[in-house]
Amino acid sequence: MKPAPFDYVRPSSLAEACDILAGDEDARIIAGGQTLIPMLAMRLARPTRLIDILRLKELRGIRSEDGAIVIGAVTRQAEVERSDIIKRALPLLSKALPWVGHPPTRNRGTVGGSIANADPSAEIPLVAVTLGAEIEIANPAGRTGMPADEFFIGPMLTSVMPGDCVCAVRFPVWPHRRVGTGFHEVSARQSDFAFVAAAAQVAIDEDGRCLDVTLGLGGVGDRALRIDVTPLIGEDFGRVSVADVVRAATEGLEASSDLHATADYRRRVASVLGTRALEDAFAEARSHNGAAQ
């Protein structure tokens, strides 16, 4: 047995889980365990107690709620990947999921787990930041929501306080008729950690002018970042140079350097993938027939 000894509890409600968590600062939440168990095996984490929330029904499932899709924290990544609701309403998340781990880890890994782990190169946090999702957090005092870009503060670091439990992620759904998405990633092998990942979503009007646009980059720095591409709003993508806008927006980007990729490489790839993701998103938006057509 590789992990250090710990106690295992399986509370029957979220409230009970929060109480146990609040009463023991060395306790950890476990759901899919796809990141935590390797950490335990290598003894990088030595919790006193694991609180298993995987079977809490109140934390499971995908539902549509006033202009948003709410995904329960213990919903498995594979369920989200197969979900028709997600394919329709959150195509960007659908496109990103095949890049998350491998099929066997997606079968057990959860959406909330990936969010709470806050790996800077992880795809689900990237989509959450790109779309401006809200992370719902429960603690003994109640439930609160926090915007994704405030939630993630650094590599494996979040604003979660001791005793807090991520319970759902609320992704806004764009109301526009013609919406397109794009997702690109560069890694050593498919499903390995992203050196750079780019996620984009674009909405256009009947004439092809940009109504709304968002671009996010993951893996570049210490957390997923939303890039300012607002100069594109009101423009026709066919007439402006997307590459110029992205290059300008990513110029001063703080990038990390490691033995896989230098900071300079990451910045260059970020600019190229960001452009590709936006162009794909625009092409896809254009292929959706608007009201005028």
Add this chain to the structure above:
Amino acid sequence: MKVKLNVNGRLREADVEPRKTLLDTLREDFLLVGSHAGCEHGVCGACTVLIDGEPSRACLMFAVQADGYEITTIEGLAPAPGELSIVQDAFCETHGLQCGYCTPGMILTAHALLTQNDAPTRDDIVEAISGNICRCTGYGQIVEAVEFAADRLRKTNAPRDPQAAVADEPPVGRPAKSKAPQEGILEAAQIDALRGGRS
């Protein structure tokens, strides 16, 4: 802690520490050593088992978390003692294994893929086994084995798993059902005969 696990259709009990992985429990308490221990931290895929029919890493789950699931190990695939499942047989025929360390994981992963999709593309197969590392055969013959198994399964012309059947697919008639599996197996055997037969 006492756990009761449904392994290969049988309820088995064990008294384990919470920190004991499902993999160690399968191997040490139930003596099902077909699930191999490789990296033991979720990278290599040698320990892959099916949890409710879905490939999952047995080293990334504690035994105390595994109650209530249907767990299938490589020992649970063969239709009868001394026989091989179609996927196992295909791996033998196409030399889809060499040292055999990754093989149980590869076969279970392939089995799960073919239960959902009996006509996978090469890309589907590569994606499905992307989490399983092989360090000797290379992946060419493994992919070939899965393609071969898919071909045989298709020829049986009946859904392998009632849950995998498409809802709007016309029901398979009784005569076809009783004849089809034999036809598929015979056909494969005839192909084998052309290639020199099975030993």
